[in-house]
Amino acid sequence: xxxxxxxxxDWLNKVVFDIHTLAESLSMRGHKVYAIDYENNWxxxxxxxxxxxxxQEIDGISRAFKGSSVTLIRPGFIKISGLSRISAVFTxxxxxxxxxRDKKIDAVVLYGVATNGLQAVYAARxxxxxxVFRSIDILNQLxxxxxxxxxxxxxxxxxxxxxxxxxxxxxxxxxxxxxxxxGADRIKLLPMPVDTAIFHPxxxxxxxxxxxxxxxTDRVILYMGTLFDFSGLDETIRWLPDxxxxxxxxxxxxxxxxxxxxxxxxxxxxxxxGDRVIITGFQPYETMPQYINMAAVxxxxxxxxxxxxxxxxxxxxxxxxxxxxxxxxxxxxxVAVTPGEEQGIAFxxxxxxxxEKLVNVLKDKEYRRRLERNGLEYVKKVHNCExxxxxxxxxxxxxxxxxxAEAGA
Numbered sequence: 001x002x003x004x005x006x007x008x009x010d011w012l013n014k015v016v017f018d019i020h021t022l023a024e025s026l027s028m029r030g031h032k033v034y035a036i037d038y039e040n041n042w043x044x045x046x047x048x049x050x051x052x053x054x055x056q057e058i059d060g061i062s063r064a065f066k067g068s069s070v071t072l073i074r075p076g077f078i079k080i081s082g083l084s085r086i087s088a089v090f091t092x093x094x095x096x097x098x099x100x101r102d103k104k105i106d107a108v109v110l111y112g113v114a115t116n117g118l119q120a121v122y123a124a125r126x127x128x129x130x131x132v133f134r135s136i137d138i139l140n141q142l143x144x145x146x147x148x149x150x151x152x153x154x155x156x157x158x159x160x161x162x163x164x165x166x167x168x169x170x171x172x173x174x175x176x177x178x179x180x181x182x183g184a185d186r187i188k189l190l191p192m193p194v195d196t197a198i199f200h201p202x203x204x205x206x207x208x209x210x211x212x213x214x215x216x217t218d219r220v221i222l223y224m225g226t227l228f229d230f231s232g233l234d235e236t237i238r239w240l241p242d243x244x245x246x247x248x249x250x251x252x253x254x255x256x257x258x259x260x261x262x263x264x265x266x267x268x269x270x271x272x273x274g275d276r277v278i279i280t281g282f283q284p285y286e287t288m289p290q291y292i293n294m295a296a297v298x299x300x301x302x303x304x305x306x307x308x309x310x311x312x313x314x315x316x317x318x319x320x321x322x323x324x325x326x327x328x329x330x331x332x333x334x335v336a337v338t339p340g341e342e343q344g345i346a347f348x349x350x351x352x353x354x355x356e357k358l359v360n361v362l363k364d365k366e367y368r369r370r371l372e373r374n375g376l377e378y379v380k381k382v383h384n385c386e387x388x389x390x391x392x393x394x395x396x397x398x399x400x401x402x403x404x405a406e407a408g409a
Contacts, residue, residue, distance in 0.1 A: 001396060002032045004105045006096065006120050008088075008112035011037035011072055015226060015256075016063050016285040017314050018136050018169075019111055021193045024068035025389030034071045034103055035061070036096060038088050038115050042079055052076050053087075055095055063285060065195065073099055085115060092116040097123040105129060107396045110163065113139050114152050117159040128407050130164035130399035134190075135173045141307035156180050165399045167392070172310035172333040188395060191337070193388035194317040196380060198289055201323035205290045212278050214294065218251045219362055222295035222324075224288065225315050227258030230308055232301030232329060234260070235351035237267050240276055246359045254279045255291045292322040297361045297368065300328040301354055312337055317383045320344045320375035325368045327357050344375020 005023045019035075027033045053076035061070045075095040078087035096119050099105065108131045110120045124131045140152040160166060161181035167190040168174045174187050214220060221243075223233060233254060244250050254264070254277065261279065268277050283291065292298065298319035302308045310333040319326050320343070328334065330347040338345050346361060348354035361368050 001026075001106045001393075001400070002104050003034070003107055003109060003396065004096075004099060004103070005033065005035040005070075005109045006112055006116055007035070008038045008040065008115035010039045010041055011035055011061070011074075012063075013039075013041060015282065018134070018192060019109075020064040021195065021385055022109070022134070022389065022392055023070050024062065024064045025193065025385055026393065027068040027070055028065055029389055029393060031393075032071075032103075033069070034073060034099060034105070036073045036075065036092065036099060036116070038077070038085075038092070038112075039074065040085075042077075042084060052079065053091060055091075065198075088115050089119070093119040093123070096120055097126065100124065100127045100129065107132060107400055109134055109396075110159075111136070113155045113159050114143070117155055118162075121159060121162045125162075128403060130396075130403045131162070132165045132167060132396060132399050133160060133163040133177075135160075135166055135168045135177050136192075137311055138173075138176065138307055138309070141305070153180075164403060165395060167395060169312045169337075170310060170333040171336045176310055190391055190395070191383050191388060192312055192314050192317050193385040194314075194321045194379060194383045195385045196321050198286075199292070199318045199321035200289070201376070202289065202293050204294045208287075208290055208294060212253070212280065214251060214253070214278070215249075217249055219247055219249045219296040220251055220253050220294050221297055221299055221358060221362075222253045222255065222292060222319075223299045223301070224255045224291060224318070225313070227254070227256050227260040227264065228307075229260050229263075230303045230305045231258075231260055232303050232351070232354075233264055234267055236299065236301050236354065237264065237271060237273055237277060239351050239355040240273055241271070242355050243358055244276060247362045250276065250362070252277045253291070253294065255283055255288070257281045288318065289322055292319060292324060295319075295324055297358060298324045298326050299354075299358070300326065301351070302329050302331060304329060304331060309333065316345070317379055320379040321383070323372045323376045325361050325371035326375065327354060327361060329354070338378070341371060342374055343378040344371045344373075346371060 023033050056074040058072040061072045062068045075091040108124050110133045140149045143149045143152050157180045160177045166182050166187045326345045348357040
């Protein structure tokens with residue numbers, strides 16, 4: 001198959017997540033894979049780039065797996081604040097249509113709505129190929145400007161019902177897209193993939209410990225990912241004295257970056273936790289297992305909001321695949337897939353509960369070991385990327401066959 005993945009974020013600079021793993025997994029299975037993205041964090045270095053509407057094509061992109069290959073196609077756009085995204089709406093329209101035609105695309109896997117969702121749907125319909133929407137987030141809640149969220153939701157209501165198939169991450173997301181008009185018979189579950197050949201238990205890296213000033217005797221609580229305002233890390237840092245009062249050797253290691261970083265650094269200064277909290281910024285994807293394997297316990301303290309309520313954070317399966325116990329907020333979308341300790345996760349509903357649960361996991365070795373075993377077994381059984389790639393391949397073939405049958409009817 002020739003498969004086109006379409007998103008509205010920067011393929012090269014976004015942290016590796018679901019779209020990279022699925023696209024590159026199909027590449028590893030012998031399919032020709034293309035991707036169209038939007039440089040959402042663009043920076044204009046010269047005035048000559050202002051009207052750069054030329055489409056770029058970059059071959060051989062590999063971020064998740066060595067040996068994989070994705071051809072990235074980047075439509076140009078006007079690099080002026082306020083006009084960049086609007087201009088991309090128009091340039092994506094022609095580039096998507098041209099790519100489907102010239103690359104003989106068999107199916108589209110769509111992640112975007114606002115910038116390129118309807119364009120992808122109508123271009124695919126024009127060429128009589130299926131669009132499979134991959135639902136991993138409540139997209140309107142991720143829009144930075146609240147005033148634009150209702151408009152994005154309207155676009156969701158237009159895109160989901162027009163997709164030939166919707167592959168959701170959780171039962172909660174299935175209900176969400178159904179509520180916005182997607183036909184229940186077109187919705188299928190596809191779990192979050194994780195590469196257990198990369199993410200697996202291994203000895204802690206002495207080099208990384210030395211780099212970040214972590215002693216062999218330190219007990220590391222690790223958070224990994226983008227620092228959104230809903231991360232919950234602000235409350236975690238404020239509760240850190242209660243944790244270190246019971247487990248003095250604790251250090252909180254935050255591997256990531258994002259809009260909340262300034263606030264977190266301010267709280268660290270305010271609470272005097274500078275010797276207890278380390279923020280590394282974004283680190284190379286291939287080093288993520290090394291960071292996770294330094295941890296005694298891993299953390300996902302997300303607040304329950306419109307943006308997080310129905311999601312399944314990808315970091316969870318990466319933690320579990322490295323054999324780590326996880327303490328997390330009981331996001332309904334997460335709980336629906338992984339109800340709790342049988343899957344290696346201890347849930348805590350409030351910051352105070354989370355601090356207490358972290359202490360319990362750190363102090364009770366047998367409890368921690370049980371969570372670790374349960375999580376590792378669960379991930380290998382349900383989230384192995386080879387199995388998920390095979391499921392995706394099957395779903396795409398089903399969608400292609402159904403589209404051809406529909407055309408012949």
